[in-house]
Structures are given as structure tokens and as C-alpha cells.
Amino acid sequence: MPRILFIANHRPNRSPSQRFRFEQYLEYLKANRWDYDFSFLISEKDDAIFYKKGHFFRKILIIVKAFFIRLKDILNASKYDIVFIQREAFLTGTTFFEKRIARSSAKLVYDFDDSIWLSNVSEANAKWNWLKNPNKTKEIIAIADLVFAGNAYLADYAQKVNSHVIIIPTTIDTEEYQRIPIEKQKICIGWSGSITTIQHFEYAVPFLKKIKNKYADSIEIKVIGDKNYRHDELGIQGLDWNKEDELKELSSFDIGIMPLPNDEWSSGKCGLKGLQYMALEIATIMSPVGVNTEIIKDGENGFLANSQEEWVEKISMLIDSVDLRKKMGERGRESVLNRYAVESNKNIYLTSFNQLIQ
DSSP, X not given: OOEEEEEOSBOTTTOHHHHHHTGGGHHHHHHTTOEEEEEOSBOHHHHHHHTSSOOHHXXXXXXXXXXXXXXXXXHHGGGSSXXXXXXXXSSSSOOXXXXXHHTSSSXXXXXXXXXXXXXXXXXXXXXXXXXXXXXXXXXXXXXXXXXXXXXXXXXXHHTTTOSOEEEOOOOBOTTTOOOOXXXXXXXXXXXXXXXXXXXXXXXXXXXXXXXXXXXXXXXXXXXXXXXXXXXXXXXXXXXXXXXXXXXXXXXXXXXXXXXXXXXXXXXXXXXHHHHHHHHTTXXXXXXXXXXXXXXXXXXXXXXXXXXXXXXXXXXXXXXXXXXXXXXXXXXXXXXXXXXXBHHHHHHHHHHHHHHHTX
């Protein structure tokens, strides 16, 4: 039975990138005679410290502990047929661990789903930015036996230094993602993200103020992912993300929004928020940036909006028509089932691994 070691920063079910890039394929791999282990660096206890401001010495201890975890992975790498690295093996800019793993007998698979060659450090760890290495991503891609890229933009970047690149989109487990019926009085406009992406929600504030003024108390606005986020004028108190309540909270959305700036970082994103909304039959509006223009066909399975005027216009259309919300939601889920579901991509995943070790 072939064996694979998955290497990532976070524990299972913690990181959206990990969950929707490889974790949801694990049982399928096992069912098809692949054995696997999962090595991660940041425990639940460490997580409570690592993304908060301060705690300098505790963070140093976390990095030291992580070093020894990865040292063990290097020593054990040849016991596996494949070592799969998601985004990076270590928390700093070094490629020491990836290079040692590449020298083992295991094949190295590298997976990435963002423009992570650009600097994008959380506010809590901004002072650690000097530890990052802008060339790290390219260096890992160059030594990999196979690269999984989340979209064509990322694949173009990878193919400059490695010809063995496959596009595997970020996917949704549509068996799990079933909308939960929720009784409520107001139409809910929702955004879901994390502490590190909350700045993208700020792009929505100007047009949401106009929507709030237009529809007053008939709507509510919900933000999931940062419990410390507040916007009193919009009546928002952010909610913390947790896996147990994720589907229930998302199912309360009538309209899901994904505003983004039109920049290089956003061009590399894989549309996860929008795909989550669409899988749950939530009418979805996204900025026309990067892969979003492939996921959404404007007016067919959702909407694309660029200017504030377009956002206001298209949100208003959905607020005013329950039939339009229903139609866009149904067509959105159909799009996910056809192209962005685990079911429609799992054989590509499995075949790629099998061919690599032949």
C-alpha cells in the first residue's frame, strides 16, 4: 500500500486552505488503498497565542517546537512514496526542510492556492515580516516533482520554473454542504472569512451603508470569521468561526458577498467564499477579479459587481426578488456540482498520485 505524508501548518479542520485543498480527499485516498499521515505545526493551544499581538517568547517557543517537528519529518521522509506540502513546510522564509525532503526517495508534491510569493502577514505578526522570503514559493515549486495550482493564474506563475503543473481548483464537499432551513424575519447579507482577510470586508462598507439606508430594518448584515470586528452603523458584531456552526451560520445568508481589490494578491485567490455560498444555494455576488470571472457568469449563476453602483444595484435586485435569489442559488449550486465539487475532481487527485509513483 503506497504511503503519503501531508505537511501543513495547521491541525485538521482548522485552516480553510487545508480543508478545501486536501483534507476532504483523505478518506477517498484511504478507500483507494493509499495510507497517509498528517504532520502539522500549530496545536490548538499554540493557535490561541500565535495570531494574537505580543507573546514574543511564546511565539519563539512555538517556532522552536515546529523546527523539531519538521526535523523529524525530514528523517522519516523516505518511508513515504509521496510527501505533500501545502503552501510551506515551515513558518519562516527558509526552504531548508523542503530541499531536504526533495533529496529523499519520496516524490515531492507542492500545493498552493494564493499569490503567496507576495508579502501578506497578519497584523498581529507584522513585526515578523522580516523572517519571510519572497522567493520561497518559487524555490519550492522549482524542486517539486508535481505542483497543484488552485487556478490558471497560479499555474502560469508555477510553470515559469516547473513544467509539471496541474490545475486543481479549490473544491467543496457537496455531500456535506447542504443548506439548513432557518426561520428568520430579515433578509441577511453575509460575508465569511477570517481574521487575516477581514480587511477585504472593508471594501463592502461604503455600498452596504447605501443598502442599509435604502432598506433600513428589513435587512441584517452578518460577518463571520472575526469576533472582534464591529461596525455599529451597519449593526454588525462579528462572529467567531467554528467548524461545528459553519453550515448553520452560512445557511442564514440570503445573499453572500465576496468583495476584493483588483490587485496581484487577489488575482491568485481561488474563490472559496463564493463557492461556499453557491454550494449552499445562496445567491452570490463577487468582485470580477481572477478566478471569480470563471466561477460566476454574470446574471446566470450569480452576479459580478465592480463599482459601488453595481454592488448596490445587484444587491437591491436580490433583496427585491425572492424568485431571483432562489434561481441564482440553484444555478450556483449546479455550477459547483459540475466543476468545483470534490466528487468532480477526486479522480484527478487520485490519478495524479498514482501516475507519480509509477
